[in-house]
Amino acid sequence: MPPTIDALLPLSLLQAVKASDAADGWYELDAVPELRNKRLGLSDTVHAQIQRYREAVARGKRIGEPEVMSLARLIGRRPDAEQIFRAAGAWMGATAYEGISPVTRRSLLTLPALVARPLALRRVRRFALRYLNGRVSRVGSSVLLRVPESFSRDGATGQAGCTFYASLLQELIARLVGSAGDVEHVRCATRGDGVCEWRVEWRTAARAA
Numbered sequence: 386m387p388p389t390i391d392a393l394l395p396l397s398l399l400q401a402v403k404a405s406d407a408a409d410g411w412y413e414l415d416a417v418p419e420l421r422n423k424r425l426g427l428s429d430t431v432h433a434q435i436q437r438y439r440e441a442v443a444r445g446k447r448i449g450e451p452e453v454m455s456l457a458r459l460i461g462r463r464p465d466a467e468q469i470f471r472a473a474g475a476w477m478g479a480t481a482y483e484g485i486s487p488v489t490r491r492s493l494l495t496l497p498a499l500v501a502r503p504l505a506l507r508r509v510r511r512f513a514l515r516y517l518n519g520r521v522s523r524v525g526s527s528v529l530l531r532v533p534e535s536f537s538r539d540g541a542t543g544q545a546g547c548t549f550y551a552s553l554l555q556e557l558i559a560r561l562v563g564s565a566g567d568v569e570h571v572r573c574a575t576r577g578d579g580v581c582e583w584r585v586e587w588r589t590a591a592r593a594a
Contacts (some may be wrong), residue, residue, distance in 0.1 A: 390448050391447055391448075392438045392441035392442045393480065395438055397473040398460060402469055405429060405447065405469055405472065416442070435586045454537075454539055457537040467548050470546050470552070473549045474552030476556075478554070478557035481557055482561065493508075493562065494563055498587075502587060509521050509561070513532075519531055519532040524538065527584045528554070528558060530582065531580060531582045535574055544570075547573060550583055551570060551583050554585055555568045558585055568584070568585045569585070570582075
């Protein structure tokens, strides 16, 4: 069966493109469609795709990997590619966190770290498997994300696409436990390592480790 990716991922990419392209004031051109459509993130095509991905997310439908990789290549040719990927990762991490029940979110931030961290790690593992086709493990005081087949591994994006995963991992862990250290990209498929791996140190605010 061909590999697929959860629709939330390509949705995050297009949301980031739309936000970036709207930042220049192009949203004021809504009354002039032919001008608006020259800006990818504000085009009718992207609007339709965003709606399609939103519906797919609501239905739990997954998207074929080639389609997502094509989208990544398109973004990778933009001069603001790294910014787009980084923003998309943060958006997806925040969206995933909002999907956790308020009671659980509050517990993770108030329980002692000895109890909260294993619970948070379980959440991150589930998220990585479902949305990233990746695996998460704990290595000492760090969390390691391993993604055998990154959607952005195509050379057209260079290493810009790798910032998506780094940003997502940091955003999700920071929200789960209160804060997170810097993310280190320890292995990269585009560098010939075969797989991509990111490592981030647990950090907790105002609680004993």
